[in-house]
Amino acid sequence: MRxxxxxxxxxxxxTATVRKQWRLDRIIDxxxxxxxxxxxxxxxxxxxxxLETVARLLRTTxxxxxxxxxxxxxxxxxxxxxxAALEDNRRAVDEARALDAPxxxxxxxxxxxxxxxxxxxTDITRARGEVxxxxxxxxxxxxxxxxxxxxxxxxxxxxxxxxxxNTLEQALDLCDELDPERSGMLGVAVDVYHVWWDPKLHAQxxxxxxxxxxxxxxxxxxxxxxxxxxxxxxxxxxxxELKTIRREMESAGYAGLCEVEIFSEDWWSRPGEExxxxxxxxxxxxx
Amino acid sequence: MRxxxxxxxxxxxxTATVRKQWRLDRIIDxxxxxxxxxxxxxxxxxxxxxLETVARLLRTTxxxxxxxxxxxxxxxxxxxxxxAALEDNRRAVDEARALDAPxxxxxxxxxxxxxxxxxxxTDITRARGEVxxxxxxxxxxxxxxxxxxxxxxxxxxxxxxxxxxNTLEQALDLCDELDPERSGMLGVAVDVYHVWWDPKLHAQxxxxxxxxxxxxxxxxxxxxxxxxxxxxxxxxxxxxELKTIRREMESAGYAGLCEVEIFSEDWWSRPGEExxxxxxxxxxxxx
Numbered sequence: 173m174r175x176x177x178x179x180x181x182x183x184x185x186x187t188a189t190v191r192k193q194w195r196l197d198r199i200i201d202x203x204x205x206x207x208x209x210x211x212x213x214x215x216x217x218x219x220x221x222x223l224e225t226v227a228r229l230l231r232t233t234x235x236x237x238x239x240x241x242x243x244x245x246x247x248x249x250x251x252x253x254x255x256a257a258l259e260d261n262r263r264a265v266d267e268a269r270a271l272d273a274p275x276x277x278x279x280x281x282x283x284x285x286x287x288x289x290x291x292x293x294t295d296i297t298r299a300r301g302e303v304x305x306x307x308x309x310x311x312x313x314x315x316x317x318x319x320x321x322x323x324x325x326x327x328x329x330x331x332x333x334x335x336x337x338n339t340l341e342q343a344l345d346l347c348d349e350l351d352p353e354r355s356g357m358l359g360v361a362v363d364v365y366h367v368w369w370d371p372k373l374h375a376q377x378x379x380x381x382x383x384x385x386x387x388x389x390x391x392x393x394x395x396x397x398x399x400x401x402x403x404x405x406x407x408x409x410x411x412x413e414l415k416t417i418r419r420e421m422e423s424a425g426y427a428g429l430c431e432v433e434i435f436s437e438d439w440w441s442r443p444g445e446e447x448x449x450x451x452x453x454x455x456x457x458x459x
Numbered sequence: 460m461r462x463x464x465x466x467x468x469x470x471x472x473x474t475a476t477v478r479k480q481w482r483l484d485r486i487i488d489x490x491x492x493x494x495x496x497x498x499x500x501x502x503x504x505x506x507x508x509x510l511e512t513v514a515r516l517l518r519t520t521x522x523x524x525x526x527x528x529x530x531x532x533x534x535x536x537x538x539x540x541x542x543a544a545l546e547d548n549r550r551a552v553d554e555a556r557a558l559d560a561p562x563x564x565x566x567x568x569x570x571x572x573x574x575x576x577x578x579x580x581t582d583i584t585r586a587r588g589e590v591x592x593x594x595x596x597x598x599x600x601x602x603x604x605x606x607x608x609x610x611x612x613x614x615x616x617x618x619x620x621x622x623x624x625n626t627l628e629q630a631l632d633l634c635d636e637l638d639p640e641r642s643g644m645l646g647v648a649v650d651v652y653h654v655w656w657d658p659k660l661h662a663q664x665x666x667x668x669x670x671x672x673x674x675x676x677x678x679x680x681x682x683x684x685x686x687x688x689x690x691x692x693x694x695x696x697x698x699x700e701l702k703t704i705r706r707e708m709e710s711a712g713y714a715g716l717c718e719v720e721i722f723s724e725d726w727w728s729r730p731g732e733e734x735x736x737x738x739x740x741x742x743x744x745x746x
Contacts, residue, residue, distance in 0.1 A: 287683075289682060294700055296656070296698075296700070329614065329616040332656075336656075338656055342658045369618035369623075370625075371625065395576060396574075396576060396619075397616070400684060400687060411573065411578055411583075
């Protein structure tokens, strides 16, 4: 297993972690100053600053991407909605390409309208079919521009609103169906927050292998957890056995970065400098 | 599929549903008055009224049990804790026997101390081993008194504190290991709240079959859900496809009751009469 204790060369920052403190231009600058050489930005943060400006900032600071967040949200109430989702995913692929991301992360969506509290339908099997078809279409386009897609299985507690792909096994089944040749163009983003509980986690990481393991996200699971979305913990503050999972990832061939992604009202309320410094320290000690 | 629209003969009430409104003696009386012929009581509610008194009330009112809640919580920080858990589970089996329950429901436990916010360890694999050994020991005793054990897989969002068995597949794997002869003494309690999201749900229900399907619990998943424990919905108010799941259960051979179990600050704040009347109405219309 790689030794992270001497530096933070393998640390990436998912920029949602400090989204309430800073705009993306400031985040890139603060990362560069601390020797954090990679980020994973969100589309709305990029749009706020401007795609061209962000691309230029990345070049001048030498900060790269570990992923781009996000495509997905395929299911829709009707054909117009499905078509609009596909078009939006093409734009996401293009943006990822423009920023030289190694992959576009897919949060696939689930019951349309559930996020707004008004689900247009409740048949999760239908949603899963729409997700399958949507990823197939996006993959066809993504292959033409060479942008790998990373399906992120989300925790089952987010199955109604955000993603109807909820286990690594399910994500890999879909990868095998849509990319049986293991081309490297379709894989998974493994976020410990979503999968730590899974009794099949280690076996599925091994099944995935280097070709499918496109991203690795870390944070922690607090006990107790007080909110279904925005109560993630800083690495080391919860119950996830981070080193055990990273060992499995690396044994399976993963050689990429460890991306810190923390949605937390607690950490959003602290100074951004403190958050980044803590990420660096925990990356060296407990990740 | 059985037709529930004409009466509520197949309705059972998990008594946690009105635990904040009434003591258990009152709950039994209110159920009997409404023609609800089965309940699933919790040990603390029974203890409050007294085991003998509860047994007598059940006999005089003609109310039976669909299950007894609960055994489990096996993992512990040390040997003394493990031993104490086994003794407590023997008592739970005896109480279930005294009340003529068809099964003892097991909420198996997970990281010891996590429920109190101070986990004694964080190795969920170790917890799963302690759960396996604990169920094996309880099963040995339960066989001698003829009390079936129903493992209840809990939602992954409760994996740290309450149960490290989190999918139906995982529960059935354990059943196959500890009871390969499918004796009828070890099976599962399928609660839609915990398993509705699972892409393998239907396949695993079929795998379980009549011998392993010992209980069926209903409520609903609200979108959005505001709390990880006490924001369950009344049947029909959420996104779970209840009739689809019941159809799978019955196709697999389940012929038992539909037990309503709703942990909800909302429903606990309403008059108990309203809650029971709503359960009956929804049982006939959407379960």
